[in-house]
Amino acid sequence: MKNRNCIIRLSRYKTALYRLKALGFVKVFSDNLAEAIGVMPSQVRKDFSLFGISGKKRGGYHIDALIERLNEILGKDKVHTVIIVGCGHIGSALMKYRKFEDGGIKIAAGFDIDPAKHAQDADIPVFPIDRVKPFIKEHNVELAIIAVPDIAAQQVADMLISAGIKGILNFAPIRLRCPEGSIAHNINLELELENLIYFVNVLKKKRVNPDETENA
Amino acid sequence: MKNRNCIIRLSRYKTALYRLKALGFVKVFSDNLAEAIGVMPSQVRKDFSLFGISGKKRGGYHIDALIERLNEILGKDKVHTVIIVGCGHIGSALMKYRKFEDGGIKIAAGFDIDPAKHAQDADIPVFPIDRVKPFIKEHNVELAIIAVPDIAAQQVADMLISAGIKGILNFAPIRLRCPEGSIAHNINLELELENLIYFVNVLKKKRVNPDETENA
DNA sequence: AGTATTTTGTGAAAAATTTCACATTTCATT
DNA sequence: AATGAAATGTGAAATTTTTCACAAAATACT
Numbered sequence: 001m002k003n004r005n006c007i008i009r010l011s012r013y014k015t016a017l018y019r020l021k022a023l024g025f026v027k028v029f030s031d032n033l034a035e036a037i038g039v040m041p042s043q044v045r046k047d048f049s050l051f052g053i054s055g056k057k058r059g060g061y062h063i064d065a066l067i068e069r070l071n072e073i074l075g076k077d078k079v080h081t082v083i084i085v086g087c088g089h090i091g092s093a094l095m096k097y098r099k100f101e102d103g104g105i106k107i108a109a110g111f112d113i114d115p116a117k118h119a120q121d122a123d124i125p126v127f128p129i130d131r132v133k134p135f136i137k138e139h140n141v142e143l144a145i146i147a148v149p150d151i152a153a154q155q156v157a158d159m160l161i162s163a164g165i166k167g168i169l170n171f172a173p174i175r176l177r178c179p180e181g182s183i184a185h186n187i188n189l190e191l192e193l194e195n196l197i198y199f200v201n202v203l204k205k206k207r208v209n210p211d212e213t214e215n216a
Numbered sequence: 217m218k219n220r221n222c223i224i225r226l227s228r229y230k231t232a233l234y235r236l237k238a239l240g241f242v243k244v245f246s247d248n249l250a251e252a253i254g255v256m257p258s259q260v261r262k263d264f265s266l267f268g269i270s271g272k273k274r275g276g277y278h279i280d281a282l283i284e285r286l287n288e289i290l291g292k293d294k295v296h297t298v299i300i301v302g303c304g305h306i307g308s309a310l311m312k313y314r315k316f317e318d319g320g321i322k323i324a325a326g327f328d329i330d331p332a333k334h335a336q337d338a339d340i341p342v343f344p345i346d347r348v349k350p351f352i353k354e355h356n357v358e359l360a361i362i363a364v365p366d367i368a369a370q371q372v373a374d375m376l377i378s379a380g381i382k383g384i385l386n387f388a389p390i391r392l393r394c395p396e397g398s399i400a401h402n403i404n405l406e407l408e409l410e411n412l413i414y415f416v417n418v419l420k421k422k423r424v425n426p427d428e429t430e431n432a
Numbered sequence: 433a434g435t436a437t438t439t440t441g442t443g444a445a446a447a448a449t450t451t452c453a454c455a456t457t458t459c460a461t462t
Numbered sequence: 463a464a465t466g467a468a469a470t471g472t473g474a475a476a477t478t479t480t481t482c483a484c485a486a487a488a489t490a491c492t
Contacts, residue, residue, distance in 0.1 A: 007414050011407045042451055057457040057470040074410055075417040093309035099389055099406045167416035169409055185412045190315045191227045193385055194290055196401045198223050200383035201291040258481055273440040274488040
């Protein structure tokens with residue numbers, strides 16, 4: 001399996017499928033899914049074929065079966081426990097983010113150095129940062145979200161990994177380095193906006209100069 | 217210019233450059249930047265060459281000049297005004313997000329239907345949603361962040377675009393459709409975690425079965 | 433000044449990803 | 463049962479993206 005984007009698309013198909021299911025559909029065709037997530041129908045079929053997902057010629061795919069299979073592939077057939085390190089603005093927003101819960105992701109606890117943030121009896125408790133290592137070990141947590149200042153992020157990541165964390169979703173604007181056997185995905189909000197700004201500018205230039213489409 | 221990833225890398229180079237500059241460096245080589253963001257040195261040079269950025273053979277690139285050029289390409293040579301529609305957990309976290317301000321992105325106001333969220337005199341004011349259209353026109357805003365529930369997202373997007381918004385950064389877990397002349401980038405937090413979960417599982421399987429690396 | 437070394441810039445090659453195109457199967461209709 | 467229409471599944475082609483490899487230039491050193 002070599003195609004990284006494919007996995008993201010599988011998730012997108014799944015979201016689309018839930019929506020179609022809610023609308024009362026029972027089966028879908030590759031072009032429905034393609035339309036829904038903005039790719040070619042052949043891309044959908046190729047993606048499925050990579051994972052041995054098959055439908056019926058002329059009959060399409062059965063939505064329930066397809067959702068189940070996708071959840072299985074994506075590891076979403078079980079509930080996953082996640083901790084959040086850094087309970088500033090972003091961190092605490094994520095702690096309250098409903099979609100995680102709905103999607104079988106359980107935020108077990110938050111951790112922060114700032115005593116003002118601590119709330120041991122809250123719905124989702126917030127503990128001092130030195131309690132994170134024992135917590136990970138005791139609860140066998142494998143996933144963490146890092147939302148600390150960039151200066152602290154790598155250090156926190158190293159600590160989490162040494163405690164047993166395998167996957168990190170990092171919101172600090174820094175590219176985390178991970179040893180073999182663990183993995184970090186980075187979400188950089190400023191970079192996302194910057195990227196958008198670039199493409200908006202390209203758009204504006206096109207408007208002025210519809211010819212020379214492809215120049216900086 | 218056909219390479220979408222290239223733009224993201226330019227932003228990453230820039231982040232790395234600021235860090236290097238803070239450490240006292242004056243010039244960099246393609247392998248420094250490559251190392252910093254995790255790509256091949258030839259990738260760095262190819263990216264630069266696509267935008268006509270050149271250094272000196274054996275002398276590398278001058279950091280200040282390079283940062284300036286990258287900011288220019290990325291449209292970050294001016295301050296950009298952004299509004300946030302939807303001031304729930306995510307929306308209000310973003311309103312307080314410091315990195316935006318530091319990076320020349322000015323959050324001008326928030327908008328929400330919930331009167332409890334309104335705060336017209338706050339540092340960054342929050343207005344009723346029906347004030348968004350006049351606000352956009354009056355202040356010539358081109359960029360918006362959408363952080364409303366998924367059910368409302370497309371409708372909000374259409375409204376914003378009709379008011380003059382050109383670029384949308386969308387946090388609702390739905391793929392926004394945009395007419396020609398405007399653009400939306402989507403950040404789906406659950407999808408990011410799901411993706412991470414998949415790759416953590418792949419990692420674990422590799423550990424058990426270091427051979428059959430490439431199977432679902 | 434001359435030589436050796438380092439680093440860029442870029443065509444060409446390789447690799448990855450997407451799209452095409454069509455044989456094959458299934459379903460619907462008569 | 464036979465016919466026609468609609469969809470899948472997948473090699474092959476096309477496209478995109480990355481990496482290689484090396485000539486040319488700039489710097490450092492003697």
